[in-house]
Amino acid sequence: MGNLVMCLMLLIFAKTTGFEVLMRYYTYAKLLQTSGAGVLLFRGIVPVDFSVIVGNGLVFLGIALEVCCIVHIDRVPLKSVVKRWLQVAAGLAVGFALLYLAGANIGIRAFISAMSIAVYSLVAAAGLFFRSNSTNLRRVVALFFLILAACQVVRALYAFSLGPNHAPFSLSLSQMFAFISIYLHMLISTMSFLLMSREVIDIRLQEAATKEFLTGIYNRAQFMQMSEKLLSLMIRQQRPVTVFMIDCDNFKAINDTYGHAVGDSVLVNFSQDTQAILRKEDLFGRYGGEEFIIFSPNTTDSDALIMGKKIQSAILLSAAGDLTIPKYTISIGTATMIPEALADMEKLIKRADQALLQAKRNGRNQIVQF
Numbered sequence: 001m002g003n004l005v006m007c008l009m010l011l012i013f014a015k016t017t018g019f020e021v022l023m024r025y026y027t028y029a030k031l032l033q034t035s036g037a038g039v040l041l042f043r044g045i046v047p048v049d050f051s052v053i054v055g056n057g058l059v060f061l062g063i064a065l066e067v068c069c070i071v072h073i074d075r076v077p078l079k080s081v082v083k084r085w086l087q088v089a090a091g092l093a094v095g096f097a098l099l100y101l102a103g104a105n106i107g108i109r110a111f112i113s114a115m116s117i118a119v120y121s122l123v124a125a126a127g128l129f130f131r132s133n134s135t136n137l138r139r140v141v142a143l144f145f146l147i148l149a150a151c152q153v154v155r156a157l158y159a160f161s162l163g164p165n166h167a168p169f170s171l172s173l174s175q176m177f178a179f180i181s182i183y184l185h186m187l188i189s190t191m192s193f194l195l196m197s198r199e200v201i202d203i204r205l206q207e208a209a210t211k212e213f214l215t216g217i218y219n220r221a222q223f224m225q226m227s228e229k230l231l232s233l234m235i236r237q238q239r240p241v242t243v244f245m246i247d248c249d250n251f252k253a254i255n256d257t258y259g260h261a262v263g264d265s266v267l268v269n270f271s272q273d274t275q276a277i278l279r280k281e282d283l284f285g286r287y288g289g290e291e292f293i294i295f296s297p298n299t300t301d302s303d304a305l306i307m308g309k310k311i312q313s314a315i316l317l318s319a320a321g322d323l324t325i326p327k328y329t330i331s332i333g334t335a336t337m338i339p340e341a342l343a344d345m346e347k348l349i350k351r352a353d354q355a356l357l358q359a360k361r362n363g364r365n366q367i368v369q370f
Contacts (some may be wrong), residue, residue, distance in 0.1 A: 002183055003034035006190040013194055021076045026069040031188070033060030052100055057093035058114060064089030066189060067120045071127030072095040072137070073196045074203070092116060100206055107159045107166035109149070114156035114178075118184065121149035137199055141192040147233030148188065151181040210287045214264055215271035220293075227295040228345055230283065234297050235339050242336040243306040243348040244294035245356040246274075246311070249329045249364040251290035258326055265325050271318075273314045291351070291356075301369060304334045329365035331356060336369070 007030045014023045036058030043051035068077060068085040096112060122145070128134060129142035155178045159166045168175065210222040218226065234241050248254075248270060255263040267290065274292070278284055283295040288297030296307065312330060319327045335348045351370040359368040 002186050003030055003037060003354050004246050006030055006186065007034060009190065009194065011245040022069055022072065023197065025065060027060045029065035029069060030190070032058050032065065036062060052096045056096055060093045060116060061089045063117060067124045069327060070124045070189070070193055074133065074200045105164035107163035110159035110166055110168065110358060111156045114152045114159060118152035118156065121145045121152065125149065137196060141196065144188050144192065148181065148185045155181060176297065215268055215286055217271050217275065218283065218285035219288055220285060223283060223293060227283050228342060230295060230297055231339055231342060231345050235341065238338055239298050240300050240336055240338050241348065242296045242299040242334055243352040244308065244332045245352040246292045247331050247356055248290040249331055254326060254328060262325060266328055269318060269322065269325055270315060270330065273318045274311055275315055293347065299336065301336045304336055305367060305369065308332045308334060331364045332367040333359055333360040334367065334369045
């Protein structure tokens with residue numbers, strides 16, 4: 001009944017937010033678990049062997065798919081990845097079936113079932129906690145999964161100690177603990193998935209408002225807002241800052257010759273290669289069209305020249321090694337100063353733009369410093 005309620009919640013949530021691939025996978029996972037639980041519950045009405053083997057097999061597959069979705073909460077896993085998860089679960093289900101057919105007692109079977117859930121819970125906890133982009137919500141959910149794993153280990157050890165005397169449906173405190181822990185696992189897992197899905201949607205909306213859609217770097221408005229905050233810090237510290245204005249040379253010719261799709265690939269390639277070189281404190285944005293801007297704090301004239309040459313070298317190497325895009329070059333204009341007021345941001349951009357125009361007049365594919 002709990003799984004049926006969770007399925008209904010998933011369907012309502014999906015209908016209001018969009019039925020994405022990951023939500024579909026997670027709903028399939030819950031349907032598999034609901035089916036498995038139903039088969040186990042009606043043991044006696046359906047043949048016992050069928051109930052134990054098929055019921056547990058469906059539960060194993062469902063939990064594996066569920067954990068796969070939780071671990072990949074912010075991105076759709078590749079079909080090959082989902083396939084590997086299901087293959088592991090299928091192997092576990094087959095192993096369980098062979099143990100049952102070999103005459104393993106109910107205590108051993110309950111031990112394997114509980115330990116399997118414990119391992120899945122640990123995988124979910126590790127996948128959420130140790131991700132580079134882990135959020136506070138994901139860390140809290142990871143802690144819940146860690147606690148649930150501990151509960152399942154206790155349940156497994158207790159069942160193993162009883163062996164053939166283990167009675168899953170007996171009226172005892174131990175079995176009450178077992179069923180409550182299973183129910184909490186189902187409840188917390190589903191509610192956590194819904195909460196984290198909502199969080200992913202919010203993060204994407206925030207990124208859409210601050211990041212440029214094609215390249216994934218800051219849009220002009222967000223870049224200006226963040227650079228002004230960083231500039232105020234440099235004013236207080238009286239440290240030098242450099243603004244880079246960068247333009248992809250002859251970009252119109254690339255679009256006219258190869259098409260806009262290839263032109264977009266050039267812009268994405270340039271953005272990725274440049275981001276790989278920049279420091280964490282540097283701000284990188286798209287200023288407009290094929291023109292990009294970098295705000296680099298604590299950067300002198302000589303530092304700026306070194307950074308500009310690194311960017312040019314990276315572009316040349318990347319363009320030479322990627323056959324999907326044409327070879328291209330970039331022109332760079334830089335302006336450096338120790339700022340005294342927020343208005344100096346406008347001066348820096350204007351000077352860097354003048355330097356960029358001079359680089360183009362000089363024949364492109366070069367760096368000019370104001």
